[in-house]
Amino acid sequence: MKKLHQRLKRWAAGVLDLPKDVVLDMPRITMIGPLQMYVENHRGVLVFDRNELRLLLSNKGQLLVRGENLVIRQILPEEVLLEGFIRDVHYLEQIKP
Amino acid sequence: MIHWWQGYVVVQIRGERLERLINRMMNKRLSAWNLRRISVEKARVSITVRDFFKLRTLLKETGCRVHIEDKKGLPFLFKRIKRRKGFYFGAAGFLAVLYICSSLIWSVEIDGVRLPEDEAKVRDTLAKLGVEPWSFKFRAEDPETIKREVAEAFPHVTWVGFEYKGTKARLKVVEKTLPELPEQTGPRHLVAKKKAIIYDLFVEQGRPMVKPNEYVKPGDVLVSGIIGAEDEERQELVSAKGKVLGEVWYETEFSVPLTRQQSVLTGEEKKEYYVHLGPFDLQVWGFGQVPFDHYIVREKEYTFSVKNWTFPVSWQSKRLEETRQEKRSLTAEEATRLGTELSRRRLLRHLDRDAEIKDEKILKKKEENGKVYMKMHYTVIEEIASEQFIFQQGD
Numbered sequence: 001m002k003k004l005h006q007r008l009k010r011w012a013a014g015v016l017d018l019p020k021d022v023v024l025d026m027p028r029i030t031m032i033g034p035l036q037m038y039v040e041n042h043r044g045v046l047v048f049d050r051n052e053l054r055l056l057l058s059n060k061g062q063l064l065v066r067g068e069n070l071v072i073r074q075i076l077p078e079e080v081l082l083e084g085f086i087r088d089v090h091y092l093e094q095i096k097p
Numbered sequence: 098m099i100h101w102w103q104g105y106v107v108v109q110i111r112g113e114r115l116e117r118l119i120n121r122m123m124n125k126r127l128s129a130w131n132l133r134r135i136s137v138e139k140a141r142v143s144i145t146v147r148d149f150f151k152l153r154t155l156l157k158e159t160g161c162r163v164h165i166e167d168k169k170g171l172p173f174l175f176k177r178i179k180r181r182k183g184f185y186f187g188a189a190g191f192l193a194v195l196y197i198c199s200s201l202i203w204s205v206e207i208d209g210v211r212l213p214e215d216e217a218k219v220r221d222t223l224a225k226l227g228v229e230p231w232s233f234k235f236r237a238e239d240p241e242t243i244k245r246e247v248a249e250a251f252p253h254v255t256w257v258g259f260e261y262k263g264t265k266a267r268l269k270v271v272e273k274t275l276p277e278l279p280e281q282t283g284p285r286h287l288v289a290k291k292k293a294i295i296y297d298l299f300v301e302q303g304r305p306m307v308k309p310n311e312y313v314k315p316g317d318v319l320v321s322g323i324i325g326a327e328d329e330e331r332q333e334l335v336s337a338k339g340k341v342l343g344e345v346w347y348e349t350e351f352s353v354p355l356t357r358q359q360s361v362l363t364g365e366e367k368k369e370y371y372v373h374l375g376p377f378d379l380q381v382w383g384f385g386q387v388p389f390d391h392y393i394v395r396e397k398e399y400t401f402s403v404k405n406w407t408f409p410v411s412w413q414s415k416r417l418e419e420t421r422q423e424k425r426s427l428t429a430e431e432a433t434r435l436g437t438e439l440s441r442r443r444l445l446r447h448l449d450r451d452a453e454i455k456d457e458k459i460l461k462k463k464e465e466n467g468k469v470y471m472k473m474h475y476t477v478i479e480e481i482a483s484e485q486f487i488f489q490q491g492d
Contacts (some may be wrong), residue, residue, distance in 0.1 A: 048115070072131075
């Protein structure tokens with residue numbers, strides 16, 4: 001049943017040309033080179049220190065950002081503006097469709 | 098930027114569950130920024146003053162501790178200013194005084210007015226319009242009005258310019274130059290003032306009574322001021338005007354000595370320096386007797402003056418140059434040439450400026466007692482007319 005629901009959502013997003021982050025409840029990530037990263041629609045901060053930021057996503061997925069001298073510029077609900085030198089962005093658990 | 102106006106604090110948070118605190122802050126929508134992890138148990142964050150108090154309730158939940166590292170923004174700045182009142186009052190006062198002084202008019206400069214009494218009048222006019230020393234620029238009328246008012250007050254002015262140069266008000270005026278009015282003269286004749294032969298005449302107004310090459314005596318009417326027919330009824334009186342040039346003869350007699358004394362500079366000189374202090378003269382250099390029998394003095398005075406004021410101390414240098422008397426003998430020919438030259442010059446000094454010598458002749462020449470006696474005759478062309486007023490009888 002759940003699977004069917006998911007598939008319907010994806011189909012709708014494709015057919016109706018809706019933004020996928022809204023329909024599928026996924027994070028929208030905007031990056032400016034390695035200097036700035038803007039993550040919308042996350043579910044909370046799991047780990048934050050100088051070299052690592054781990055965000056909880058919906059569907060129990062995790063986003064791991066590694067870099068140097070990371071600073072959270074703006075603390076907003078469900079949004080994070082990260083600055084520093086961002087080396088890699090990693091999805092820890094595959095978000096299942 | 099807006100946080101700076103409201104004031105914010107930079108705080109250090111210590112605790113084990115920092116991530117949880119961050120999540121709680123996000124949920125509560127605290128406005129915080131620049132979150133940075135310093136070490137495992139420490140983080141630094143900037144937070145507005147209002148939200149800082151909300152943060153305290155969250156701290157209890159998460160078991161973190163906080164302490165303020167820095168206070169920034171306008172409210173804290175004000176607090177600091179309050180503590181050092183005197184200093185800031187002084188600074189503000191200084192700025193205020195500077196501003197007031199720079200918006201005062203310190204001096205009024207008037208340019209282009211020829212007469213001093215006119216300048217005083219312009220100054221009065223400006224003072225009425227609020228432009229005078231120690232008045233405020235913004236209290237004065239605007240430049241356009243000032244220009245117009247000054248131009249109206251002085252009708253003989255063509256153009257008026259007005260501007261502020263810093264604290265100086267500058268008014269520039271261009272005055273009209275009116276043509277000179279011709280002199281009004283009453284009815285008159287032009288009569289001869291010397292015995293002469295008419296050389297040329299040019300009549301502007303009046304009736305010419307003589308022709309060139311006519312002989313005239315003093316008092317003869319040259320140009321009549323009565324014009325019109327012979328009939329007295331239709332005669333009219335005018336002011337005769339014109340130029341009458343006549344040939345006038347002059348005779349001069351003079352003698353020239355054949356030996357002449359001349360002073361010649363020997364090249365020897367002595368210098369003396371003086372300081373003048375008001376009425377006192379003080380010699381400072383070149384003391385002692387003058388070692389020359391004959392000498393000439395060249396003086397130079399050095400004064401120091403600013404505008405109209407002269408420094409009361411001046412410096413004078415005197416150069417005494419020795420001269421020697423030399424006798425020179427002239428030949429008869431040299432003496433003649435010198436004599437004619439001198440006598441011509443003497444004659445011209447007595448005549449009008451536009452008179453010219455047409456001809457000169459030596460009438461007599463005689464050498465006697467070491468002197469040359471001469472008699473000269475000159476023919477001079479000069480203005481011979483003078484005015485004679487016509488007095489009307491009966492009226």
